[in-house]
Amino acid sequence: MSNSDLIIEERSRDIGDFMVGRLIPFRKKRMVGPFIFIDHMGPSKIGPGSYLDVDVHPHIGLSTLTFLLDGEIVHQDSLGTNKKIVPGSVNWMVAGKGVTHTERTPESMRDGQTYGLHGYQIWVALPKELEFMEPEFHHLDKSELPSWTDGTAEFVLVAGKGFGKESPLPVHSELFMVEIKTTEDYTLEINSQLEGEIGICIVEGSIQACEHSLDAGNMLVSKTDNACNLTMKAGTHIFLFGGKPFPEERYISWNWVATEKETLAQAKQDWIDKKYPKVPGDDSYVPFPGKS
Structure with missing residues (x-):
């Protein structure tokens, strides 16, 4: 692997074989494979006055x-899905x-007590030929994901293919x-895995x-x-993610990803005109940020 120096962004740098950043996208690396956005939620506490309530978007x-x-x-989404996600399971x-959805704290946790919330919300761009496919929703429980150990390391394959x-x-x-x-300390070696x-x-x-x-x-x-x-030092927890990059560039506007900027402009107008499918039983609406 080659060595070179580059400054990516604040608190981001090049250390030799790796670029170091604060999740994606960052200036010198907009995507990793098809992954285009990674948001780290928490760790934080939720309770009275601070429940998670992300309205329809x-x-x-x-x-x-x-x-x-x-x-x-x-x-909950415009497909009619109503699914609770818990640690170790996957919502996809x-x-x-076009789809709309909400993310909320379950009613069972709105009991006056304080609870933890920690996780990752990730966007994976669709291939150009599937950009306008029909929406889908899938959920897998933790027990359905491939898992294995190597020495003191525990592996879970959340999505895609890897390690055979x-x-x-x-x-x-x-x-x-x-x-x-x-x-314990563990040497992670990836050689065509x-x-x-x-x-x-x-x-x-x-x-x-x-x-x-x-x-x-x-x-x-x-x-x-x-x-x-x-x-990996003892007590370390990481995620590996990525894959084969797409040949085309991707553009982001608010909650939308597209291969053409015109698609983003149309998506914005459709949202302002309230042409998107609705989440059953939920009339909330997150306006497009800033001036329309």
């Missing part, structure tokens, strides 16, 4: 992947030509998302990469596809 051109480490969220919503295994989550491009936890670009998200603990120690909250992107080596 739209998506097009992407799939959303929600993965919780702590807490619970109820997902394919927006395609395949998740049953019905994805639409060549990608992977792998969760790894270790109780994953296909495409590789991102590494440090959830907890620290890793040693290219003689640099990196703590939780950082994301690394390997400069070489299909291979990277690093040491």
